[in-house]
Amino acid sequence: MDALKTWNSIKTGDSNSFLALYDALYTALFRYGLKINADREVVKESIHVLFCELWEKREKLPMLTTDPKYYLFVWLKRVIYKQRTYQNIPLEDLLHTPIEDSIESQKIAIEETLERDQALRAAMDNLTKKQHRYIELKFFHNKSYEEIADMENAALRTVYNVVYEAIKKLKGSLSVIIVVILNFSK
Numbered sequence: 001m002d003a004l005k006t007w008n009s010i011k012t013g014d015s016n017s018f019l020a021l022y023d024a025l026y027t028a029l030f031r032y033g034l035k036i037n038a039d040r041e042v043v044k045e046s047i048h049v050l051f052c053e054l055w056e057k058r059e060k061l062p063m064l065t066t067d068p069k070y071y072l073f074v075w076l077k078r079v080i081y082k083q084r085t086y087q088n089i090p091l092e093d094l095l096h097t098p099i100e101d102s103i104e105s106q107k108i109a110i111e112e113t114l115e116r117d118q119a120l121r122a123a124m125d126n127l128t129k130k131q132h133r134y135i136e137l138k139f140f141h142n143k144s145y146e147e148i149a150d151m152e153n154a155a156l157r158t159v160y161n162v163v164y165e166a167i168k169k170l171k172g173s174l175s176v177i178i179v180v181i182l183n184f185s186k
Contacts, residue, residue, distance in 0.1 A: 003069065011058055029047050029076055053075075053079070
């Protein structure tokens with residue numbers, strides 16, 4: 001996906017490009033959002049708000065010369081902070097809210113998140129279809145083992161075993177990938 005072409009297509013009202021951008025960036029946005037706010041539901045709602053605002057303001061979007069994901073990460077951060085201000089948060093908690101990092105450190109954090117996302121995707125590609133499906137249901141859709149067993153018409157013990165084996169395989173794959181990333185970043 002050419003992100004700049006997609007961005008410009010969204011500006012002209014192309015809903016397919018909008019959906020493609022959503023699909024391409026949802027996981028990375030979700031992971032980045034969890035760094036800002038650990039509440040998964042707040043992050044999901046914030047991503048939803050982000051994309052609703054994006055569609056509503058599509059004609060007024062800026063002309064970008066770089067990948068729009070950085071623009072969307074900053075936008076998501078603002079939406080999450082805005083969501084936080086609408087809640088009844090005690091003043092003491094607001095006083096302990098960390099000061100925003102510099103643009104450069106935000107960009108580095110975003111790039112690290114994207115690298116981890118790519119590493120996870122690569123590791124997930126090494127799983128069997130069943131392992132991939134069960135891990136996705138368990139950890140990306142927050143389904144319980146019982147719910148997965150019901151959805152997949154599988155025995156509960158089978159679900160436990162498949163998830164366990166998948167985690168073991170992911171752990172092995174990710175540790176190798178992390179070592180490679182650390183060696184290249186030196």
